[in-house]
Amino acid sequence: MDTDVLVVGAGPTGMMLANELRVAGVPPVLVDKLPQRSTLSKAGGVQSRTQEAFDQRGLLEPLLATGNYPAGTAHFAGITLPLTRDRHRHPWRSVPQVVIEGFLERHLAAQGIPVRRSYELTGLAQDEDGVTATFASGDVIRSRYLVAADGGRSTVRSLLGAAFPGRAGTITTVAADVRLSGDDPAMTHARSEDGHWASVFPLGTDPRGRPLRRLALGGPGRSVPREVPVTEDEIRDGLRAVFGSRVQLLELCYARRITNAARQAARYRHGRVFLAGDAAHVHLPIGAQGMNTGLQDALNLGWKLGAAVRGWAPEHLLDTYHTERHPVAAAVLRNVQAQSLLMDHQGTGDPDLTAAKDLFAALARLRDVQYHLDDVLSGMGIRYPMPAAEDLPLVGLPAPDLDLGPVRSHELLRPGRGVLIDPLDRFAKVATLWQDRVDRAGQGTGTEPMLIRPDGYVCWAGNPDDLEPALGHWFGEPHRRTELDRS
């Protein structure tokens, strides 16, 4: 084997995964076909759960220190959710994808995992022991596992012949990075009476420190074939249709057409090959959910692959990547579909749709509705199917950030190991059996006992009798068992 894990594609998903594998003690080889990192801004925001994922590895502070990234308010179908603003430790924040990619690439290089560039995967074969990847350059890399993080048009997915069911795009809208003048709105969703609409979000600043905005435009007659270039006149016209003369285009930095295609791989695991990020799911970019879902795919898969390589993964562990993550992206596809419909992206002006949207907007003023929508969007409401998850309040959910005296519980996740919170100091003996994979903490604190996986999800809480089975279920056979039994 040339490497234990080959990660194909150094977008946000591939780089996050490479870091998770590094933390798990299994540094991978990470390749990308591009000779240089893309400079396109792409997705514009990080959700609460993604920020927690960075924080768990000590990366959030250094990421946010690279610039000025304002906290914002999430929206569903253009309806802002102000009551959710202070709900989580980390509010929704505008951090452009290009910043995240640059940050992760520098971090990985500093940790001895440079992105190997100009490596375009063109061939793939797998057998019982591993995967052989061939590249346009003629290079061959043999690995025990391969992860396809090679984006929505994934070569790996095609080579596998993996089913990617869903819907082809039926409309296009314009997405552009711009500087605006006049009453430049930092964040808005506006619509004219005749069905033209515009969404504006903050997108950091240009190299001279001037505010950039992500602008999305659409409406009647604006669904133009994808390959037709977007012009400045088209953007000016779209702005005029919605804002009149209040907002004007100062500079068009980059524009493209996006479609509402929605597809998801039927299976995320194909033997020794795994699909992650856009390679596994594509949809209309609303609320940066594509990038965030990919980053969280990586968080889920990293420690499991690490465990498989290091030899302690229980038989079923790698399969839980599909069972846990497939429903998450399926739900994202559904919420994006609903948002696109409610936003009337086609600008039909259908009065039935307007009536439904008005009713929805009224409902969305209710706190519980805002909380529900926030659960859907922030990643904080994701609950993985786990044994006993239905009966116990915490199991399957992201772990709360516990105050454990000198440390907070999220800091204990930095080494990428499991954490057993044992406030009553009851589990020292059983914890010894897994001490090479799980740390014990929180003795003498007034917290709830719980077992936290390396990705930050609670996998046991409550009944002490269930702890040992839970440790075995998530962390494999205790290799010191025989030794202890003998003593």
Ligand SMILES: Cc1cc2nc3c(=O)[nH]c(=O)nc-3n(C[C@H](O)[C@H](O)[C@H](O)COP(=O)(O)OP(=O)(O)OC[C@H]3O[C@@H](n4cnc5c(N)ncnc54)[C@H](O)[C@@H]3O)c2cc1C
């Ligand atoms: C132009 C653009 C604009 C976008 N705008 C938004 C937005 O406004 N909001 C939003 O939410 N989302 C947006 N998205 C979607 C969001 O960027 C994606 O969800 C996110 O990039 C997914 O990350 P990923 O790492 O899974 O895939 P990608 O970011 O697509 O990364 C895949 C990587 O794989 C590499 N690769 C591909 N094929 C091969 C191969 N054969 N061999 C080796 N390497 C390969 C590529 O070079 C690329 O670096 C946009 C995407 C694009 C492309």
